[in-house]
Amino acid sequence: MTHQRDLSGQPEGEVNFRLDDLFFSRTDPRGVILAGNDVFQNVSGFAWSELLGAPHKIIRHPDTPRAVFRILWDALGNGFPMGGYVKNRARNGDFYWVFAVILPTEGGFLSVRLKPSTPLFAQIRKVYAELAARERAERLDPGDSARRLWTIITEAGFTSYTTFMASALGQELAARDHRLGRPEDPRTRRLIEMNEALERVTQEQKKLLRSFESLQSIPNNMRLVASRLEPSGGPVSAISENYRASSLVISDRLRSFVSGRENLCDRVSREVARALFLLGANRVMAEMIATFRQAEPVPGLDWQTEAAKLAEARGATRRDSHAALTTAVGHAEELARSSAEIRRLMLGLDTIRVMGRVECGRLRENGAGLVSTIDQLDLFHAEIKARLETILRLSEDIGSAMSRFVKADPDG
Template structure:
């Protein structure tokens, strides 16, 4: 038995026996694209009780525990096939009928997948067990297909506050990572910077939300202007034109703001994805690094160590390129802000024209003053938010390029 593997089991033969392995142990397997095992490390053999011969060329299904909901594996494969890494809690069966829980991080290799499993220790693990138990009951009660169970799992995760399976996986990885102390000193700074980037990007998201809300609030003003124009003779024609111009410019601006926070491919979403994927890759690389270090000098030459080393390097490379992406996305934001601010100036001209009309109609209680005050307020706020947004984007570029 590997000296670092401490396995405690209450009894050797009952189904309820939980096999616990040491926090510092990592269970590794690598598979071909179908999930057939091509490599397993010693810890995998020790914890699961299957010999290396039994594991090699076998599907992972041999250790599938009947209490694992089908939906988890459905989502796992959907994400893997879409090229995304997966983090999930999994209950596995041991050869002797016991079980062990793992937090698994599954990533892509040149010719298949690699799963690194650690002992779960975060609070999210407890919450996840409850979700799995409910899902399993529903699966059995309603005879859900794997796809239906996957959809139910997504719903449950959303109810618990996660926007997606990926979002849940990222938070779970963060939690597990934090509950251990495995940040290499030379990377501590990078992790800190990434945390700062996440904060700045979420501040930027808040600013864009405020700008959006501003748009929402003044959306009705061009219509108010048109109504006013209808009521007034003479000055009404000018107001009608002003209202049309304002409407067109506000719509164009709104489109530009949308480019920033479109949920599919807006700059902010891309930045957020880049930073979380960069962070994710770096965390996984750290976990693998631990496993590599754990192998000790004896295994330095073996296939597993080489595989981990190579995989680790590739993950770090992918993390670096994602982070470079952040700074280039960050660079494009001040440009968008500049265009928006130019349009605000255009809106200011329209607002001035309103003021002129308002001066002419001094004796009429037209409501125009109120409209102008609201537009003025909107312009000032939007201008301020855009200036802040631009400054934050520059911070992202600067921090992103120093990673």
């Protein structure tokens, strides 16, 4: 392999390539390039003799945070497909951006990459620039940097890197279809909408949990009011204690599927996101396979072999996406049942609140403090019930939509 000069100090410009161009490469488990296509070779600017047998990091650009590669390789090393935005460097020091879809295969990994063009891509360029600068300035360990990237993604409204990755690929494919004048892919669109709806469910449930936790101070206020209004053990004290006990049951139930590792919300979201990503991967691999039919011969490469490996990987993504959706359907049904159960528990809490309102009437002018406390409960309950209705409706809609999706494609 020809030794490469250090090009990091040279002025850089962006390599131009078409929106319908797709990059392909295949590596061994160590990341050594075993095969690629003409787009990869032309845009990178390396000769075939320089690419084949070289480590894939030959095209790595220092502006791509090491956090990205840590996340990618952690997933791939565990046998999971993964994707993300990557800034690469050409042989002459120029750069080019891709959205990479990477899948583990027998004997290594294969990747199909497309040109990104969405508003999300514009946002991620800024995030990468800031994170890469911090890595250099603070000498961040890749693990610490990856945690920072996860935090940024979470703050942007995504529940995990998986949901971000899937949403990004879905958006990139939809934008690419639109810009190339292609008809919209209805399957991709439905899964994008499901993914977005699941993110809304998760955010609503987190807000709901915060509302319940805010309620915990109100029974204490009730007890203080009761101590001024009645002897120990009176009706207001009993109402406050019953309310506290019932609200704690609901809060604990909420935490079981909103927070903590492997909570129900995350499981549903992760499986739908996984299905969306695999469906997108399936699409780009089908398009990639078709290009091999017109590929010019290259010494050391067998296009039929590469097409066969892609076809095998494509079949796996199709089966796995169907399995992920089937699993997600079960989780979504459980999520809807949990939401309905909390709504039923809220009816009991409402009964206790009404009893407090009755006590306000009995106490008349002496119960001003209790009236104020019950007014607070009224506001919280109205907010909580509205969130519960939204969660229940979204959960049921998502479950129904996924069931229809699976039934429409029973063979996966």
